[in-house]
Amino acid sequence: MPKRTTKQNDKPVTTAQKLGSVIKSARDIMRTNKGLNGELDRLPQLTWIMFLKLLDNSEKLHEVEAELEGIPYKPTIQQPYRWRDWAANENFTGDRLKSFINNDEAILPDGTKGAGLLAYLRNLKSKTGRDRADVIAKVFKDVTNRMNSGTLLWDVLSKVNDIHFDKSEEVNLLSTLYESMLKEMRDAAGDSGEFYTPRPVVRFIVQVMEPKLGETIFDPACGTGGFLVEAYEYLKKNCSAQDWQILQKSIIGGEAKSLPLMLAHMSLLLHGFEYPDIDDGNSLRFTLSEMGEKDWVDVILTNPPFGGEEEDRIKNNFPPDRQTKETALLFLQLIMRRLRKRPKPGRAAVVFPNGVLFGDNTCAKIKEDLLKNFNLHTIVRLPNGVFEPYTKIPTNILFFDRSGQTDEIWYYELLLPEGRKTYTKTKPIQDEDFAECVAWWKNREENGQAYKYNFREAYKQARKKATPHWDAAKKAEETANQLAKTVKQLTDKIQGLQNSILDFSPAKDIAQIKNQIQVVKNEVKQAQTEEQIQREIAKDKNAKGDAIYWAIYNLDRSNFKRIQFKSIGSFTVYDRYGPRFYIDISMVVSKFIGETEKNLANLFARAESKDWILFFDEADALFGKRTNVRDAHDKYANQEVSYLLQRIENYDGLVILSSNFKSNIDEAFIRRFQSIIQFPMPNSKERLQLWQMAFPFQVKLAETVDLPKLSAGYELSGSDILNVIQYCCLQALQRGDATIYQEDLLHAIKRELSKAGKIM
DSSP states (O other): OOOOOOOOSSOOOOOHHHHHHHHHHHHHHHHTOTTOOSHHHHHHHHHHHHHHHHHHHHHHHHHHHHHHHTOOOOOSSOTTSSHHHHTTOTTSOHHHHHHHHHOSEEEOTTSOEEEOHHHHHHTOOOSSSOSHHHHHHHHTTTOOOOOOOHHHHHHHHHHHTTOOTTSHHHHHHHHHHHHHHHHHHHHHHGGGOTTOOOHHHHHHHHHHHOOOTTSOEEETTOTTTHHHHHHHHHHHTTOOGGGHHHHHHHEEEEOOSHHHHHHHHHHHHHTTOSSOEEEOSOTTOSOGGGOOGGGOBSEEEEOOOOSOBOOHHHHTTSOGGGOOSBHHHHHHHHHHHHBOOSSSOOEEEEEEEHHHHHOOTHHHHHHHHHHHHSEEEEEEEOOTTTTTTTOOSOEEEEEEESSSOOOEEEEEEOOOOTTOSOOOSSSOOOGGGGHHHHHHHTSOOOOSSEEEEEHHHHHHHHHHHHHHHHHHHHHHHHHHHHHHHHHHHHHHHHHHHHHHOOTTOOHHHHHHHHHHHHHHHHHHHHHHHHHHHHHHHHHHHHHHHHHHHHGGGOOOOOOTTOEEEETTTEEEEOOSSSOEEEEEGGGTOOSSHHHHHHHHHHHHHHHHHHTOEEEEEOTHHHHTTOOOOOSHHHHHHHHHHHHHHHHHHHOOSOEEEOOSOGGGSOHHHHTTSSOOOOOOOOOHHHHHHHHHHHSOTTOEEOTTOOHHHHHHHOOOOHHHHHHHHHHHHHHHHHHTSOEEOHHHHHHHHHHHHHHTTOOO
16 A cells, blocks of 8 residues: 655755754765865855855745735845855756856856856945845955865755755754854864854853843954854843844944854854844954044953954054053953943953963053953953863953942952863863852852952052152152253353363463363263262162052962862962962072072062062071071071061061971971961871882882881881982992892982981
8 A cells, every 4th residue: 555645835844963964964075175175164165155045045034024014025135146046056057156156257047147146245235334235245255165166066055955044943953053063163273263262151251241131242353253142142032022123233243354254144143143243344443542432332242362463553553552462452452442431331251361460561551551440350260271272371251340440359260170180172161160150150258269359458558668669769860860950061161161261371271271171070970970870779769669569460360378288298389370489498598698688688579579479498498507506607597597587577478488397496486477287297008109109110129129018117208208219210220220129228218317317
């Protein structure tokens, strides 16, 4: 009995599996075309092809709507340039198809002569300049057909023709597929993938920024449109039919590069955006000082390119003392300029590299503007690998608004999942990695990941400390200027004396005048020397004041409260990116008391202006000398300890000292410290672990070696065990073999114990 068939008037709904298969088949066909090299060529080619199919399906819907309403409809793309006229025409293939697409003038599908497809699309223009025709012209400005086979091109068109952009289910599925293709393209681009921001980062920013319907949301470097799409999706959830036009006009962007510009338009169209408003020029091309209220926006969400440089023409659009070629810093100034002042202050969330936080000179001046005129309320520090493989540079998200100056800055350190050292291309950051930060956002408390920096207090203290130096510099400069006037007056006096010598002047008078000239010359020389000294003083004092003041604009700050203790007998201060300095005191101490004090003075002077964490290792070099005074050497040793203690007490930052001999530190000294942490000697079980892990893989142990016996019988620290193994390895090298014997170990242990005055 034959199967009964049912006639369907509508096209079958494509499932996710079938739609994925259609896209895969189209990409597989493109892989066989020699004109395309990798995903960086294939995805843009597929994008503009799908773009035209999407437009044609959209035009069909508008035509049906107009017909139902009984009103005329003028399509954006006229015959015979509509998709249905040429891409679905089985009689228009091969070289004819390729010529029609590529050439400025070609034979059209209807047999007439006219502009080629891409040439026609590039020249579309509306009366208003803000219509769909202008969007199409903008997208196709730099588009070229890279497929050199007309036959393969037709095969791709046939596959894309099976996608139904007039069905919401397929569009939603395709938008997800397209997002995965963008990620593939980012991965293929490597260090050229700067136009793609990981979507979990984008979604987190949009979620905590909470854009509102009616606010103007702007991304001046929108890349593939991630922030614009997520903002659109966020607002669309609570958008009624009456709000649709408001939503369409609320989201704007800028992207100078043609490829991401096209990809962004495609992404927005797939998500239901009717007329994407993306400027195709460099957002930095406008003179900053000429921007006013007409350029203000409510919300800026962006990840501007970093590591790049702008040309002089762009740099000159910025104030002379704020000019830089660093793209990220120019975008920061643009963002500050474009945020709304009133009636409701604008707000921004921007991804920046770590260099913006600790940068000085011009970068510090720009941050001074930011903290003076904006409220930088939060910095979220992202973990390693978030932007792999594009860059390994540590990144941060800066959140600020125009509500006033910055008083306090909250830092939140997003940690890697347990057991992970970095995010990678294959194991990227996920939405759930931001969950704790989202929960903390509206209920802020300091903890292991979140800490607060009182910038306003630091600012006041820095000004207070720097002002005496600046005042001294001003006074020295005024003195130098007065001396310069004196030099000029004396020089004029010399000239006058020289002019008073006439041909008939008596020799006695001439000699007297010359003596006077010499006296004045000596005064000039003395005044010039003093002027030079005063100018050096002014320069030095200014430098000292500046070092204190500008240090507060180093925003690369770590959580001093978070200390992690690791392994046996060691610890590290948790400091993700900030400067931390390890000082071996034995290299600072000199046999001359004055030299030691000079070394310590220089060290602390630098540290005060840099916000360093100072870790003094081998502190025994001082503590071991602190004894009862028997001779001048003991007296000087105690002076060194007292001087170090004095500098530590006056230092505002964190200082850590490490000593192996607690008995050498007297109680008066210990009482000065906020906390003392004692690390006990490892027990026999821990010593066995250290023995087993410490031998290099290149050596082998003789059968006579008994590590459990050594662990139980000899109380050694971790460093002692390492010293023993190092000595035994050197002995083995001398013998010319790679074997370590029990006798070697015992001899080395005896040698190590003797250093501490112990015997076996």
